[in-house]
Amino acid sequence: MAELQTLSDTAQVVIDPVAEADLAWIEALDAQITGRPKPDYWRRLFEGARSEPGRSFFLVARNGSGRVGFIAGEIRAWEFGSEPCGWIFAIGVDPDNRLRSVGTQLFDAVCDRFRQAGVTKVRTMIAREAQLILSFFRAHGMMAGPFVELEKDLDE
Amino acid sequence: MKLQLATRHALFAILELASEPERQLSAAEIAEKYDLSTNHLAKVLRTLGRAGLVEASRGVGGGYRFCGNAKRLNLLDIVQLFEPIWPIGQGMSEPGDRTRKGQALRRVLGEIEEATRATLSSITVDTMLKIARRIPDAPAEDMIRRAAALR
Known part of the structure; x- marks a missing residue:
């Protein structure tokens, strides 16, 4: 059901x-922000x-004049023993509508859906240098969790 | 991670002043709450003043006031006024660094430094105050509240 803030x-x-x-708008906004179109994704x-x-969950925020942001997340379970929890893996807000709590409303909306689905924890993974988005999630109470992200170049 | 004493003084001063930006507090009042040296804190506050984060007013009722932007100022901004948190590979060269094992050690320690930088730079003063508000009453606050009630 739609939620009016x-x-x-x-x-x-x-x-x-x-x-x-909505997909074409989301693809365009993401391409504008990241510089890399990924329609298949x-x-x-x-x-x-x-x-x-x-x-x-893949949600879009609309105001009177059109779309202003989106968020995507899902419930994942039992990856290396992790209890079921909500994962947020994409969020984007139209640059002309930032600092107006659009991201906060999207974050709250996806967290509500996670709660309704019965999970009590939300996680995300952000690049260390992405200070703006890291600060956004920090400002919403997110702290470092008990898992460590590791990676390796496969041609090493 | 252990922060230098001056850095801890600075963080406490900024957080205390930013929690009520209209209020002015003396160095002695902040020092008493956090069990700090007033003289040391006064020096730290001068550094914060030069950085444009606090401003002082003299006379009766004078003191320090936070004048930064709590939603923009992050912990790394404050820490770096008092001690270096180097980006990966940019710290001072140390003996053994030019060996393979030294480079391996630098790489592992660099991971820790990168995580430290990312953590400190992602937490603004405003976020830090929110984190503090979520923590149940600590003994010092409880003592201050009881003392205020007796005045």
Whole structure:
């Protein structure tokens, strides 16, 4: 069900599941932010959220004039013993609508869906140099968790 | 990770002043709450003043006031006024660094430094105050509240 946010100091947005008609806008916003278009990725997220609506969430924020942001997450379980928890792996806000709590409303909306699905923890993974988005999640109470991300160049 | 004494003084001073930006506090009042040396704190506050993070007013009712942007100022900004937190591979060269094992050691220690930088730079003063508010009453705050009630 759509949620109408009406706080006076925030953008008034309605948050809905992403519809097929939203995909082109999300692809364009992401390409604008990251400089790397990835339409197949966004379509897979859309299909995943549509086929597993209780586990996979892909939400868009709309205001009177159009779309202003999106967030994607899913419930993952038992990766190296991790209890079921919500994972956020994408968030984007239209640059013209930043500092108006759009990201906060999207974060709250996906966390509500995680809670409704019965999980009590939310996680994400952010590049260390992505200070803006790291600070965003920190400001929403997220702290370092008990897992460490490791990687290796496969041609080493 | 252990921060230098001056850095801890600075963080406590900024957090205390930023928690009520309109309020002015003397170095002695902040020092008493956090069990710090007033003289040392006064020197630290002068450094913070030169950095444009606090401003002092003299006379009766004078003291220090936070004048930074709590939503922009992060912990790394404050820490780096008092001690270096080097980006990976940019610290002072140390004996053994030119060996393979020395380079391996630098690489592992660099991981820790990178994580430290990322943590400190991602936590603003405003976020730190939110974290503090989520912590149940600590003994020092409880003591201060009881003392204030007796005045």
